[in-house]
Every structure is written in C-alpha cells, then in structure tokens.
Amino acid sequence: MSAAFPTGRPGARFGAARPGPVVLGQNQYGKAENRVVKITREGATHHIKDLNVSVALSGDMEEVHLSGGNAHVLPTDTIKNTVFAFAKKHGIESAEQFGIHLARHFVTSQEPIKTARIRIEEYTWERIETSDGNSRFVGADEVKHSFVRSGQEVRTTQIAYDGTSWQVVSGLKDLTVLNSTNSEFWGYIKDKYTTLQEAYDRILATEVHARWRYHWSSDEDRMPQWDRCYAQTRKHLLQAFAETYSLSLQQTLYQMGSRVIDSRQDVDEIRLSLPNMHHSLVDLEPFGLANDSADGAVYYAADRPYGLIEATILRDGATQAIPVDLTNL
Amino acid sequence: MSAAFPTGRPGARFGAARPGPVVLGQNQYGKAENRVVKITREGATHHIKDLNVSVALSGDMEEVHLSGGNAHVLPTDTIKNTVFAFAKKHGIESAEQFGIHLARHFVTSQEPIKTARIRIEEYTWERIETSDGNSRFVGADEVKHSFVRSGQEVRTTQIAYDGTSWQVVSGLKDLTVLNSTNSEFWGYIKDKYTTLQEAYDRILATEVHARWRYHWSSDEDRMPQWDRCYAQTRKHLLQAFAETYSLSLQQTLYQMGSRVIDSRQDVDEIRLSLPNMHHSLVDLEPFGLANDSADGAVYYAADRPYGLIEATILRDGATQAIPVDLTNL
C-alpha cells in the first residue's frame, strides 16, 4: 500500500480484498459536461463562447481502484474549478486552443496524471439584427450584446496529450442536409430477402457526423488556425454533399471525405458517420393521384430503421487513429 | 345501440357493461406526428416544405367509447392517408393554409365529426451555397436542390374548426436568445428564505416559446398572409428582446408581447413562456481571479432548476383564448 494512502480515519472500512486472478485494465476519470460561457467585451460589442467541456484523466490510479485510497486523485470538483478558472485566465480563443491549455495543465502539474483527454462541444450564436432605420421603438439603435443560438451543427473537438505529443480530432455533429434530386440507387445485390425497388431519382438526406484528425502533433510545429480550419472543412463537407451526383450514400461520403483530405493539408484523416434518413415516396395511387419525383412529390420522412454508412478517409501513408464508433447503434 | 353498430361478427366480445354513475366528457382522437415532406420543382430550382402534422377530431363518439362500435370512427390510418394525399393535391402553401384545408375536409366530409384541430410543426431549410468561382471540383456550379436544416426555432400552428368559425394560433418554440448585458434584478421581496444577491449587470437568456392567435376567424374575411405574418412576428420578438433594457424577465416578456400586439393588427393575443436559463457568475476569488461582468466574465450555464415566466398579452377587448399551459412543468 502506497505511503501516501490515508489510513486510520475512524469509521473508514474498506471493500472486499481483491479476489483472485483479476486485473485492472485501461481506466480514466474526470468531470464531464462543464457548461462554460465566456463573454468578451470590446466596448459595447460583446462576443460569446459557449462550450460543454469534458475532461478525462489517466495515470497511476491502481490504488484508488483497489483500496479506495485517493492520494493520486485530483477530484473531479477540482477539475471543474480549473476549467472555469482557465476560461477567465486564458480566455477561449478557440475550443481547440482551450483544450490544449487544459490538457497541458493536468498532465504537467500532477505527477500521477500521465494523459489527459479533453472533449469539447461548442454551440454557435449569431447576432440578433436590430436597427431598422424606421423603427419607432425606444432603443432600436444597433445592439451588439444580443444573440440567437444558431441551432445548426454542434462543433466538437477532442484533445489528447500524453506529456509529449498531441492528437487533435475536431468535428461536427447534427448537421442535417438533404438533396432533393441527383441521387439514384440501383445495381445492388438481389437475394431471397430483397423487395426494394431500384430508384433513379430519390431524396438523399443525412445528419452529418464527422471527425477529422489534424496532422499537428508536436509543440515544435506551428499550430493550425483552428477556427479557419473548422470553417473551411465544414464548407467542403457541405459543398461536396451538394455537388455530388450520388449513386449511393457511400459514394457521397467518400466525396465528402476525400475533398477534405484533398483540400486541407493540415488534416490527415476524417471519419464520417452518415445515417440515411429515408424519405419514401408515398403511394397515392389508391387515391387516384400520381406522385412522381419529377413533378415535385410528397415523401414520408421515417425515423427508424435507417441505413447507417460509416467510413474513414485518410491521406496515403497516414495511420488510421480515429475510433470506428461515432455512435453506439 | 346505434343501428350503425356492427354486430354478429364471430369472435367479437364486448368489454364490461358501463358501471353506474360514470359519464364521458371531452374526447378527441386522431393521428399524431405525420412527417410530410413536399418538394416543389421549378426547373432545376427546388423548394422544400417539411412538416409534422397532428390531427385531432371530435364529434359524435359516445358509441365507440361505451361499446367499441366503430361506425362513427374515421380510422387514424385514413387520417394519415388524407394528410399525404392533400399535400400532393393542394400543395403546401403555408402550414396554416394546409391545416385549414385539412380541418375543413374532416369536418365537412364526415357527418359524425364536428370539430377538427390540426397542429403542425414546421422545420426550416436553407440552401447550401455552392459555386465558388474558383472551385476545381466537378459539378461546382450553382446547385439549387441542396438544403441544410436551419436548426433554429420550430415554427408551429394550430388550426381549430367547428364547421362555422376558425381559430388559428401560430407560434414558435426553441428559439434560444441571450443578452450579455442590459439586464438587472433587484428591489424584490426579501423573506426568511432569501439568499439571492441583487444583480446590476447579468446575463439574460431564454428559450422563446410563443403562441399568438390571429384575429381572422371567418371564411367571409380576408386571410392574413401567413408566411409574412410569421416572419414579422418573429422579427418583433427578437428585436424587442434585444432592445429592452431589462429589470426582470417579466418586463422583457411584456415588451416582446406588446410589441407584437402593437405592430401586428392581425394578431389579437400572444402567450409567451420564457424559461430563465440561469447563467451564474463563477466565484473565482478562491483562485485569486476577479470575475466581474464589466470585464468580460465566465459564467456557469445551469440546466435545472430554472425560473419560468409565462404571460398572455392581448389587445384591449379581445378575449383570452390561448390555454395557460405551453409546458407541462
């Protein structure tokens, strides 16, 4: 038992002794979902950063698992305090930069902590437009401290640090897109369980869930411009989706991913998880109505089940490092 | 037992006889959450309407409750079919107009059905911008059939019809807004359970849930321009929120509601339900850090509990008709 282990408190009893041939594997702990909002004021013009920060730490943690001795444990409450204090001390330049500050702190300031993984979700706000020239209301001059939440995709990032090298995997989720034409699906395998009809003009809709890994991994190298990279990658994903004439969602996915790898030299790998949000042509023949896609059709948007297409696209020579599962289903 | 009641099918047994002094009160039935997507094509330019339609019908329905006789029941499956068929037949000019078509059909086409209530949620889509002049990708000319879901507020409407007069209550929900200054809270009641400190510069954030009732109620009168009314009402709500120097969320609510009544002659009544999404200044003093709102502060965004402020604002002389509860909590 480690000398640092606190003993002798009256009332402290310990759990069962560790039974036979059992070992502790990978473990991590931290504080999840710290909801940090940082306002920056430039005179009357305010800026907002709205993050959900989750921290997971690993290291020399056998003791606390085996006997409950907490001498190596930085409490998750302290982790939370650190997140909020750093938001004030260092500001939030970008989600990635903020995560790097935090990860470096945890790994370098506490000896038992060997690695840190910071996950951040960012919610985007737009300014509310005011100042109609002809408004007759009091206060209708331009307002620079009022925001409406964008509600489109959630931006994400994950920073991993082991004291030596960095891994930054950024991404987005819940970005719902739809092409109302230029999508076909035919020429597939037919077996005894096939009933699907081939389609030559269908709706293709999905909720983009993407994660991309940056090449940057060392303090020696120049960091990417995180916000610009994000904006560009998002634009490439949207445009590749829109501009691809699709014969399968796999093909569209590949076009989206390869355009990012091709266009962003700072990105080595991207994983996309694309649910096929089925929109079925409704059969209106029983009611004497044609319902052809060419004429502008009516579709039924289904919830479940849905196709789920997932793939990693990477730069030749890069090692695949983003985990396969972006979803649990 | 009504003559229309189907009897004699082998295997049909009936439930318990109606016990003593029990009566049937208000009742309604229908098909909820029909997810209708309608694409309209103008050459290569497509338009999309994406609705979630719920229908509730009432009328002469004693029989089906008391004995299970379905002679007066239009099946909810038929209701669903009707929704999809009408989307093709009549198109979807606006959510309100579509609901009016449906309500009129159900009440006028089936004798036992006396009233119809149609509730619609509408999801908004924006076009994906393509055609960078300098794109080197195939197909990068302007695309007019690709959409990204807005993700901001959900537009709602409720159409009620009894064969004679109409009630249209439109609205929106989940529109999240935030003022990072120009909000105070002080001068309130202090009692033995008071610990709150007065605030002279706080964040005010809420998720706007609004429903407004149109004056229009008769086929004799000219209908409002539903889409334009919606856009204007939304704009007034946002701008009143942004432009009000707030001493309480109640005051902000009243400014939002009264600006709508004052600006939109076609609206007689509006109900607002505004959760006070608390953003608390984090106490960073233990870490030697000041955290004053004037310098750009760090806030903790809390989930629960939250203040909930609700009120109806109406035109003098109008009768309050929107139900009090827009939420169940």
Place this chain on the structure above:
Amino acid sequence: MSAAFPTGRPGARFGAARPGPVVLGQNQYGKAENRVVKITREGATHHIKDLNVSVALSGDMEEVHLSGGNAHVLPTDTIKNTVFAFAKKHGIESAEQFGIHLARHFVTSQEPIKTARIRIEEYTWERIETSDGNSRFVGADEVKHSFVRSGQEVRTTQIAYDGTSWQVVSGLKDLTVLNSTNSEFWGYIKDKYTTLQEAYDRILATEVHARWRYHWSSDEDRMPQWDRCYAQTRKHLLQAFAETYSLSLQQTLYQMGSRVIDSRQDVDEIRLSLPNMHHSLVDLEPFGLANDSADGAVYYAADRPYGLIEATILRDGATQAIPVDLTNL
C-alpha cells in the same frame, strides 16, 4: 407607479412605454424543476423520496410586467430555497402532502401572491436485494440503504390553491403496456382515403398518461390517503387495460377511466391520453413465410405517426376541470 417601486439607481433605464391598446392577461411565474431528494433514516433502514418540484405563482403582478418593478416579486431563487427547506422541516410524507404545504405557504405568507400551483414528478426506487445466504463476499448481509430506480411510470401531482379551496390532480405518465391479443378493429367508416384492412387479432400497446382529480377541495374535509389512492388507481388502470377485450382503443380507455371512477369514491374525474403504439404484422410472404398472429407473429414497432386517443371520464354531476391537453402534439 407603486411607492414600493425602487427608483433612482444609477444605470437603471426602463423599456419602452406601454403602447396603446395592449393589456396583460393571465400570468404566472416560479421556479421549475427543483430536484429534491430526501433520505429518512430509521436506524440502518433508509427511505428515499425523489421529486422534481415546479412552482408557479400568480397574483398582483402588473407592475413587474409593465415597468420591471420587482416589489411584489418573491424571487424564483427564494422559491427554490423554500422547497428545499420545507423538505427538511416538514419531510415528504407524499408528493401531494408536500405540495399542499408549499402552496399554503406561498399564498398565505406573501400578500401579493394570490394563487399557487405546485407540480411534482416523483421517481420511484426499489431496494436492491442482497444477503444471499451463501454469498462469500464481505458485507453480503442484508443492506437497507441501497436502491435501484424503478424506471417504470413517473408519478405526478398538481396542487392548486387560491387561499380558500384546493384542487389536487394526480396522475402518472410513461407507463407502457401491451396486450398481445384480445384486440380487434373493424366496422369503421370507409372513405376514398381508406386503405386499412380490418383486424381481428392485433397487438394493442400504449403509453398510459393519466391525470385524475380528487374530490377533496377543502381544509374542512378529511384528506385522502394519497399514497394508497395512487397505488389503487394505478392498479385499476393496469387491470382494466389487461382485462378488457378491445374493439377500439377508445373502448379500452373508457374501461380504464370508468373503473377508476367506479372504484375510487375520492376521484371525480380522470383524463387519459393514450397513444396507439402501432405494432404492424410484417409481411413475410415474399420470403415464403406465414406470419399469422395466431401462431405467434413478428411485428414492426413504429415510432411515428401514431394514433392518439384522449378522453375525460367523470362522475355524473362533476364538473370537468382537467385541461384537455396532456400533450402538445
């Protein structure tokens, strides 16, 4: 402007003056979703009450809406404090009793507050069974402080008080039930949009959402035994669902409601909202497989759309008081 209204603070500006013909209608405010957990210890045996308490107060509140003057406002933060303090001071005998304590306090202790509405959700916990006679683990004697959350229905109540009389509407939600036979549906209206086939042996499944109003309304009268009433009403609902041979969900609903009114003299009225969770027989004929319900069939459980059947059942002579909408769709 009320003399109690605080003026003259530097920096305080007020919103726009109230424009023309606008009036304030029904309004209420409070703190929603206070998550209170109360442990009671009887030696080593512990008991748990786990509530989500929402308070809405109304009264003399014109001032705060029109000018932001808070002199009549008991802050929602104080409301929260009161909820927690009362849980300690009075304990939580039942959700209903706790709500009655709170409502009486708010209405009687603050002059501007005229009515209080307390809504409570209760989550049920069961004991974890331990003490296998033959366990070889340390501490494996009977444990009386360990619980697992039931996860079945959420129990609800709503207490309304205006200083004179009480209204108690209790209920439950999210209680999912299914009959795998003894359900038919036929003999309904056929029109041009009908495609549904009649069914003589179908699954009937629903998620019970019920609210019942107690007769009790005066401090003069003896209160019901709230916990026993709840348990009995729940049992009647479940058994009536199970024991009814159903020709329509309306009939089943009526049997459920009327059994409660018939069996519980303390209940005057019940409202049921029953989604028809459709389970469709899957067509397996293309694969050479019969799929008849009589042989034990395979069903597809659909999410949307769903039938939604709602009705109030009441004691003859009682006035209908439970609002029509238990859902927003």
Place this chain on the structure above:
Amino acid sequence: MSAAFPTGRPGARFGAARPGPVVLGQNQYGKAENRVVKITREGATHHIKDLNVSVALSGDMEEVHLSGGNAHVLPTDTIKNTVFAFAKKHGIESAEQFGIHLARHFVTSQEPIKTARIRIEEYTWERIETSDGNSRFVGADEVKHSFVRSGQEVRTTQIAYDGTSWQVVSGLKDLTVLNSTNSEFWGYIKDKYTTLQEAYDRILATEVHARWRYHWSSDEDRMPQWDRCYAQTRKHLLQAFAETYSLSLQQTLYQMGSRVIDSRQDVDEIRLSLPNMHHSLVDLEPFGLANDSADGAVYYAADRPYGLIEATILRDGATQAIPVDLTNL
C-alpha cells in the same frame, strides 16, 4: 472498374474522380434500429421479445465508395427484411442467439461481405397481475397476454463475426442505483484549484453502463446460457454496488467489475462507465435548519457537470478488447 459495375444507364453521372493521395480506411454499413417484436403463444400464455437490432457489415466495398457501383452492396432494406424474417424463422431465443444467427447469415451468404457486427438492445416486459379473487369486473380472471414494460435497464449485446471466430460483448445501460450511506471521499490531492470539502457520509449514485465480453469465441465450444449469464451478471453488479463500503467511485467500480470476473468463468473482461450523479447536501443554515446526513438529509440532485469514472477489469491473461468509449462525452 469491376465487371459487375452497372454502366450505361441514361442519366447516370458520376462524382469527381478520386483526387490524389487519398485512401479509403475502415468502413461499414448496414441498417440501424430495426424494432422487432416477437410474440410466442403457448395456448393462452404469451411471451414477448422486444428488440432494437442494428446491423453493420464490412467487406469488399472499395467500388461503391469510389464510383458508386453497388454490385457488392446488399441493400440496407434487404438487411431489414432479413432481420424480420429470421425473427419468424428462427424465433428469438435470446438477443445473443438471434445476433449469432444473423451475423452468420450475412457473412456466409454473400461473398463480398467479410464481417458482420450485430448490436441489439432489449426491452424487458413484466406481466400485469390480474385475478384479484374478489374483483367484481368482467374478465378479471388471470390474464396471460398483458404486459407492462419494465423501464429499468436496457439489456444490450454486440455480436461480431468474421467467418471464423466470434466475439460477444453483452451489457446493460441506464440502470440507476443509489446508496444513501456507506460512501466517503477524502484524502485526495489538494492544489490551488481545490475547494471541495472532504465527505465522510455522502450519497453515492450512478447510472450503470456495463459491457462484458464472453470467453466463448468458437463454434467448437459450448455456448454460454445467455439469459442466465445476463441475470447473474446483473445480480453481481447490483449486489457489489450495494455491499461495498465506498471510499471512491473507482473503488466501487472495481468491486463491481471484479466480482463479475471472479464469479462468472464465462466472462473474460468487463468495462464499466459510471457517472457520479452528484447529490449535494443543501445548505439550510441560513434558514436555521441543520441538514446532517446522519439525521436524514435533503439533497439537491444535479444534472451537469458530473464525475465520470470508467475502467476495464479483466481476467489475468485476457486481452483487453472492449473499446474505451461507452459514451461520447
């Protein structure tokens, strides 16, 4: 281009040619969330299996990504059909057994498909008790076809098959448990961001998310009794939680995991993800009320942030194979 690739259909255009140095990495596709309900009848006694089945297939899929050629693609619609047909053909003995049937089918019946991963969620139903001896209602004899959904944990399994060997990882999620005493937390690291007070008698609550890997991997070996294994593992997790005197959630986690490894010879590895659902003692001193845990205290149940404790426990010599992430936060 593969000879199997369908060309020449009028109107088919293809996306951009694959740009430079981009390669396709791991990829998989399938139909997610097939909601299958299977009723089995033994005379008047019915049994129910209620599953949510997700299928992911991998194999020789370069073509469909690069050019949209679907010759190697078994459509996700066919996958769905197969799931429903197999539920009828083979029944659903257990989630694991059903997944094994499906995985074997996909891998062995289609040459391009090399591996299959089947994920299943199972929802549990209990019988509704009827037959009060003294009921006066019609039909109140014992009913054997009426169910109420348990609502406690969701049972999960994942079957992976590559044509040669099997990996079965079963588990559960959303099982919420709470100890109202026998939990302490002290002796931890203090740094400049520490404000937490040590606790000697606190509530310990968590929502158990567990996945365990069975030793079984070959058709040569005897399969575990899946349902019995599940029930026993669940019991061990609950009892270890209840019976551990906890000095940290890590210690409790280790006790839960090691008891499973120690008790179930068929399980080689278990991963637990335990959010620390914080219940804070409410400070009631300002109101003159003591709130000590020893006397039965009032707690505030917080939503976010929360501690998150995760670890793998495995049999000595086993290889860690369950992925680290059971959550995305």
